[in-house]
Amino acid sequence: MTKSWTSIITSIAVALLSILALRTLFQPGVPPPVPDLVKVAGLAKAFEPLIFYSENGVQQIGDLQATGVAVWDLGESVRSTNMTSAPIIVKELDDLSDSLKTLAIELTRFFANVDGDVDG
Numbered sequence: 001m002t003k004s005w006t007s008i009i010t011s012i013a014v015a016l017l018s019i020l021a022l023r024t025l026f027q028p029g030v031p032p033p034v035p036d037l038v039k040v041a042g043l044a045k046a047f048e049p050l051i052f053y054s055e056n057g058v059q060q061i062g063d064l065q066a067t068g069v070a071v072w073d074l075g076e077s078v079r080s081t082n083m084t085s086a087p088i089i090v091k092e093l094d095d096l097s098d099s100l101k102t103l104a105i106e107l108t109r110f111f112a113n114v115d116g117d118v119d120g
Contacts, residue, residue, distance in 0.1 A: 050114055057111035061104050068100035 075093035078086050 047117075054111050054114045057107065057114075061107050061111070064100055064104040064107065068097050068104065071100060072097040 071093055075090045075097065078093065079090045083089070
């Protein structure tokens with residue numbers, strides 16, 4: 001180990017590297033970052049109105065679908081009458097029924113996205 005200056009320097013370098021490796025090996029790991037609970041609470045508070053309004057979404061969609069069926073049924077009842085303006089009324093009621101059906105589908109998508117965002 002002490003034959004030449006090169007072997008002395010190499011021995012010291014190997015000893016230092018060994019000490020550093022052992023210290024790193026037995027040193028406890030870095031703890032993972034802790035989430036900021038204040039930010040999480042603020043984010044949940046920001047979503048609170050959205051959560052509140054989306055809770056009754058399924059019921060509102062069901063009511064819209066029932067209304068669409070009732071409007072369609074009314075159109076069919078008007079179709080069977082002998083009124084002179086029945087075709088115009090039936091067309092308007094069918095359009096309204098289709099609009100309610102489309103609105104129910106769009107609201108279902110919207111509330112599904114809201115619930116997915118809230119869950120995320």
